[in-house]
Amino acid sequence: MDRNDAEPPGASGRRKPRATIYDVARLTGVSPSAVSRALNKSGRLNERTERRIREAAEAVGYRINPMARALPTGKTGTLGLMVSDITNPVYFELVRGAERAASRAGSILVFADAQESAELELATAERLQPAADGLVMVASRLEDDDLARLASVEPVVTVNRLAPGLPSIVPDLRPGIESALDRLAGLGHRRIAYLSGPEASWMNRARWEVLFALAVDRGMSIVEVGSAAPTRSGGAEAFERVRAAEVTAVLAYNDLIALGLLHECRGHGLDVPGRLSIVGFDDIFGADLPTPALSTIRSPLAAVGELAVERLLAAVNGDETGPGTALATEFVERESVAAAP
Amino acid sequence: MDRNDAEPPGASGRRKPRATIYDVARLTGVSPSAVSRALNKSGRLNERTERRIREAAEAVGYRINPMARALPTGKTGTLGLMVSDITNPVYFELVRGAERAASRAGSILVFADAQESAELELATAERLQPAADGLVMVASRLEDDDLARLASVEPVVTVNRLAPGLPSIVPDLRPGIESALDRLAGLGHRRIAYLSGPEASWMNRARWEVLFALAVDRGMSIVEVGSAAPTRSGGAEAFERVRAAEVTAVLAYNDLIALGLLHECRGHGLDVPGRLSIVGFDDIFGADLPTPALSTIRSPLAAVGELAVERLLAAVNGDETGPGTALATEFVERESVAAAP
DNA sequence: GAGTCGTTGTCAATCGATTGCCAGATGCCG
DNA sequence: CGGCATCTGGCAATCGATTGACAACGACTC
Numbered sequence: 001m002d003r004n005d006a007e008p009p010g011a012s013g014r015r016k017p018r019a020t021i022y023d024v025a026r027l028t029g030v031s032p033s034a035v036s037r038a039l040n041k042s043g044r045l046n047e048r049t050e051r052r053i054r055e056a057a058e059a060v061g062y063r064i065n066p067m068a069r070a071l072p073t074g075k076t077g078t079l080g081l082m083v084s085d086i087t088n089p090v091y092f093e094l095v096r097g098a099e100r101a102a103s104r105a106g107s108i109l110v111f112a113d114a115q116e117s118a119e120l121e122l123a124t125a126e127r128l129q130p131a132a133d134g135l136v137m138v139a140s141r142l143e144d145d146d147l148a149r150l151a152s153v154e155p156v157v158t159v160n161r162l163a164p165g166l167p168s169i170v171p172d173l174r175p176g177i178e179s180a181l182d183r184l185a186g187l188g189h190r191r192i193a194y195l196s197g198p199e200a201s202w203m204n205r206a207r208w209e210v211l212f213a214l215a216v217d218r219g220m221s222i223v224e225v226g227s228a229a230p231t232r233s234g235g236a237e238a239f240e241r242v243r244a245a246e247v248t249a250v251l252a253y254n255d256l257i258a259l260g261l262l263h264e265c266r267g268h269g270l271d272v273p274g275r276l277s278i279v280g281f282d283d284i285f286g287a288d289l290p291t292p293a294l295s296t297i298r299s300p301l302a303a304v305g306e307l308a309v310e311r312l313l314a315a316v317n318g319d320e321t322g323p324g325t326a327l328a329t330e331f332v333e334r335e336s337v338a339a340a341p
Numbered sequence: 342m343d344r345n346d347a348e349p350p351g352a353s354g355r356r357k358p359r360a361t362i363y364d365v366a367r368l369t370g371v372s373p374s375a376v377s378r379a380l381n382k383s384g385r386l387n388e389r390t391e392r393r394i395r396e397a398a399e400a401v402g403y404r405i406n407p408m409a410r411a412l413p414t415g416k417t418g419t420l421g422l423m424v425s426d427i428t429n430p431v432y433f434e435l436v437r438g439a440e441r442a443a444s445r446a447g448s449i450l451v452f453a454d455a456q457e458s459a460e461l462e463l464a465t466a467e468r469l470q471p472a473a474d475g476l477v478m479v480a481s482r483l484e485d486d487d488l489a490r491l492a493s494v495e496p497v498v499t500v501n502r503l504a505p506g507l508p509s510i511v512p513d514l515r516p517g518i519e520s521a522l523d524r525l526a527g528l529g530h531r532r533i534a535y536l537s538g539p540e541a542s543w544m545n546r547a548r549w550e551v552l553f554a555l556a557v558d559r560g561m562s563i564v565e566v567g568s569a570a571p572t573r574s575g576g577a578e579a580f581e582r583v584r585a586a587e588v589t590a591v592l593a594y595n596d597l598i599a600l601g602l603l604h605e606c607r608g609h610g611l612d613v614p615g616r617l618s619i620v621g622f623d624d625i626f627g628a629d630l631p632t633p634a635l636s637t638i639r640s641p642l643a644a645v646g647e648l649a650v651e652r653l654l655a656a657v658n659g660d661e662t663g664p665g666t667a668l669a670t671e672f673v674e675r676e677s678v679a680a681a682p
Numbered sequence: 683g684a685g686t687c688g689t690t691g692t693c694a695a696t697c698g699a700t701t702g703c704c705a706g707a708t709g710c711c712g
Numbered sequence: 713c714g715g716c717a718t719c720t721g722g723c724a725a726t727c728g729a730t731t732g733a734c735a736a737c738g739a740c741t742c
Contacts, residue, residue, distance in 0.1 A: 016493065016494070018471065018494065020727095020728055020729085021728070021729065022728075022729095030691075030692090031691070031692050031693080032692095032728085032729075032730095033691080033692065033693080033694095033729090033730075033731075034690090034691060034692075035729090036728095036729060036730060036731085037691090037730090037731090040730090041731095044690085044691095045689095045690065045691075046689080046690060046691085049690080049691080063467065063468075063470070063471050064471065064728090064729080065471050065727090065728055065729075066408075066471055066472045067407075067408045067411035067412055067417060067471075067472070067727090067728080067729095068412055068697095068727070068728030068729045068730090069728075069729055069730075070408035070697085070729090071408055071409055071412060071696085071697040071698065071699095071727090071728080071729070071730085072696060072697045072728090072729060072730045072731075073697085073729085073730070074697080076408060077472075078451070078472065086433065086436060086437045086440060087433055087434065087437050087626075089430065089433065089626055089627075092427070092428055092430065092433065093428065095427055095452075096427045096428050096454070099427060099452070099453070099454050100454075103453070103454075103465070108451055108453070108468070108469065108472055109451070109452055109453070110419070110449055110450070110451050110452065111436075111440065111450055111451070111452040112440065112444070112449070112450070113437065113440050113441075113444075124444070126404065127449070128449065129404070130359065130404050130405065130406050130407055130408075131407045131408070131418075131419065131449055152357065153357070153359065259630065263630075285430055285626070285627060286430075286626060286627030286630050289600065289604075289627050289630035289631045290630045290631060290632065291631065291632040361697095361698055361699085362698070362699065363698075363699095371721070371722085372721070372722050372723080373698085373699075373700095373722095374699090374700075374701075374721075374722065374723080374724095375720085375721055375722075376699090377698095377699060377700060377701085378700090378701090378721085381700090382701095385720085385721095386719095386720065386721075387719080387720060387721085390720080390721080405698090405699080406697090406698055406699075408697090408698080408699095409697070409698030409699045409700090409727095410698075410699055410700075411699090411727085412697090412698080412699070412700085412726085412727040412728065412729095413698090413699060413700045413701075413726065413727050414699085414700070414727085415727080683742105684741105684742095685740100685741085685742090686739100686740085686741080686742105687738105687739085687740080687741100688737105688738095688739085688740100689736105689737085689738085689739100690735100690736090690737085690738105691734105691735090691736085691737105692733105692734085692735080692736100693732105693733085693734080693735095694731100694732100694733095694734105695730100695731090695732090695733105696729100696730080696731090696732105697728105697729095697730090698727105699726100699727095700725100700726085700727090701724100701725090701726090702723105702724100702725090702726105703722105703723085703724095703725105704721105704722085704723080704724105705720100705721095705722085705723100706719105706720090706721090706722100707718100707719085707720080707721105708717105708718080708719075708720100709716100709717085709718080709719095710715105710716085710717080710718095711714105711715090711716085711717100712713105712714095712715095
């Protein structure tokens, strides 16, 4: 050891304190307030001074301290995103869209998981709130008034869930379901089933209601098959119930359930789509992987995530936005749908 | 409208400012410092006073303002997680594990995506740093010295990437690759290929090197087939190159590539596993969906995420941890592997 | 030359919580 | 009863950035 300030390898050593506007001010010979103005109120200062300050800030690697800024302004520059269950692949694309919109706006996205528990969801949302300027609640399992209470503190945008008085981004189910039903009807299906998802899910009820109405319109018989956990094993466990319903086609609450059911059918030697057509919802990653590939009613998830964040940002900035938006769904036909037996 | 302070429906109304320790202090008739101590230095105050303060805080729904706390303490209570590409399903489980560990410790997890660009990764990491107490960098594409520079400011833990002097969580590739190769050898495979991933990926090199060494050990011939984008279409595009290599088995850099290749093989009528066995890495969601189901070398992703966050928290709290940990991989045999033709 | 105006930079208060230090009250000991 | 330690709670400085008010200055007008 020829130098006794050498870094011990492995340890990360003393951290140098980050430069503040005071350091930049001292270096430039101006006051801290001048630095603040130079950096975010361009034009307020003399052009040359501003440039000098900017260069000094650059030179010492100054980074604004968001916490310090948050105190006087009340804006943290971060947005919270709550999902009901991170492992659900539905959220991949949604998260990606949200992240993209956030980083485009220079905001940081904070991320939390409710693990399908309303209680945990509320607790986590409350924990998140003080650190964020607003919340996107995806597929919230909370009651309307819990959501309203959260929204009374900070802007809240809901996704895949309508809540009275809150801006919401939801898929418009009609177009997708309509074309799926038209196609099924065209293939001779007359008796169909809906394999439903979690009771607490707003989206589950919404899908059932639209599906029900449109099926009746078309003169099809439709039944709801008791709820399954929104997972592949949930779909597998529903196999007997679906078979007992004696339908020729089933629409499942989501692709995970549909995939689980599809796999189970093959395991029991039930020919899909020969004897049973299966349709999912969402078009998640992997829906096209199995044989037969899964037909599904696609939601524009990335766009939903993006739009939700944009709405939230608008609300945070005080531009009151409209109550909500619905993005069209679309039927994606793959091999799991064929003529009725 | 019988009350003129009724909330306009749709708008979220005036936000009530959050209660501060000053509000609680006034309500209880003590000083703000007493409130602060009552809430986080239990025992420092008289027991009865403490309880009174706690109850008042509860009553007004007091929530600590993390930004305000961060200023004097320098701790933000949030951790940053950077991944190379959010849409890669590999990260689902990892993110879940990380989120679980973070919320267990009462920390918030911030989340960012580098979109496979080193430049963007560095910029985002720097943007994230002042808002977080430390960073987990997953599959970083950065140079060693860029990582070192980040780590000189705040603790950094790398995942799926070794960096000198930084604590790292990586899978231990040997056990998984060994048993995969043993199995392939047992099935009569003698000529195998590695379909490699992004050049900038440390993990890509690591997999190749371990695979190479172990294949040579077993007297197998092995070639590296030029790199593919780490996506399904990257795998599909590599089809011709793999076929031209005239091997009986191929291990792909990751499951996405393997899935893309598998699908393309079927499209070209190349029998898998009859004429070609395919093995992926990671065991992501969906690996078991196609026919034939994909064999793969599984990484314990959730555990990796969890451990990474735990390490980071330890480093943030000043408990210097060891340099790194490797978690064993495991070969998962499914239908995409069979006897050599 | 006095008055007015716009430009440019500083001053000082502020956001909410933390914490070292101090002071009053209380209890204990000899 | 004096001396001393202990327990409780308050005071005030501090973290880093923002921002309204203001002062100094030069330019311009009449």
